[in-house]
Amino acid sequence: MSARAWRVAKVVAEIAVPAGILIAWQLWTASAHQARFPRLSTILVQFRKMWLFSQFNEHVVPSLERIGAGFGIAVVVGIALGVPLGLSPRARRAAMPHIEYWRAMPPPALLPISIILVHSIANRQKIAFIAFFCIFPVLLNTIDGIRGIDPTLVETARSYGVPWHERIRRIVLPAAFPQIVAGMRNSLALAVIMMVLSEYFSSTSGVGYVLLISKNTFQLVPMWAAIVLIGVLGYVLNLLFLLVERRVLAWHRGWRAALPD
């Protein structure tokens, strides 16, 4: 096969296979006549009816708020804790047992406790829960990023008499930034999962709540529509983050490209 035909075949496959999967799903669900697996077209109609945009304000906005607030807190706390821990080996030794323990903890195990501790089943508890577990990717990547900085850079700045806060702002944070951003991306994906989990437990609004209620009332079509929405939400948030990352880290890629190997 010629190179050109091969290239065309790849493009065709990239479009045809996903389309084929969707068509197969539609045909199978249409012929199966199963209440538990409604037709794909039925799910999509329901999706439009619910999420574009009649229940958007009522349930999607609260979920997005929780993700946003939890993620934002996690990023700030993760970096604020990660900088001293990255710079000081002693602080790192002291903190590591705690970090290792809490990040190995399966998050749902703390869901009931978070309600007891925060005295709330409203946004406060949901955001606290999301934020707590989203700290770890940012924190660990900040520590690793700072440990990976060329010591000559920091030493040179020190010997030029640059004060410590300026060193952190101008050298440590920019040098660790690409890795911090990588951690933030993992945190954002985690935030979506934590949002769903927290809304399964004692909630009154949100996408996870809709999922739970539709299950409890055997409303299968809305349930499927909510599952599709959560998938779309995760995909779109990741995509947006990649777009922002590309802008923010443009200097980094340019710098890397200019370096000889």
Next chain:
Amino acid sequence: MTSTVLRRAASVADALLPVLSVAAALGLWEVISRTGVIAARDLPAMSTCVRALWHLVETGAFWHELLLTVRGWALGLGVATVLAVPIGIVLGSSDLAGRAFRVPIEFLRPIPSAALIPLLFLTLGTNLKSEVFLTAFGAFWPLLVQTMYGVRDVDPVALDTARSFRLGPFERLYRVTLPSTIPYIATGMRISSTVSLILAFTAELFMGIPGLGQAVNIAQAFGLTDQLYALALATGFLGVAIHLVSTAAERRALRWHPSQRQVAS
């Protein structure tokens, strides 16, 4: 003389640092609860929780629940490995197949497995099948992606050399592709084993499948706060244990690999 003594004292303090910091945190917990900064009803004292944990550990029921959770974890991880590695090798070695399934994979991968719980509730039911499906679904994606990356990263010169020695496709797979993909698979296994534990616990908590998750749910429903904290502590230790085992396994699988040859600094 004094300086060496001082230095030695400093290095002993350094070595004890992790222990001291854990002790300090536990002490702080005790004080916070005893002085009522956080009411003992909401945060039982550390000693109370440890005692509750001790009582749990003495019962057979606790170990039974723990084993059920571990079973869900192991089965899910096993099913995911058996599926993800061969599929990953196929999708990684064929450019056409990789492109064909790129969009479906990119779309399915970020779906939080937790979103599937209501669906499993109504289809497979609240049983081991659901737990294994959920854990396997979550553990599948990191393994698949790692395997695909690994296969794409095989040294083309090694493959061409094998080809010029007239090694057939299966022998190439067995002697070249698989060995050089193993580091990636091992990393995928480590990531997936954490995911798998979380999902096994999640399935038990939300679907009422017997295991540690269900025990937490019951403690919560009956307001047994001491027991709730004790179970959470135990779950954390299980998480740490699984993390340590999978990290050790990864290191063992990679003994020969250059990434493990760094001198400890």
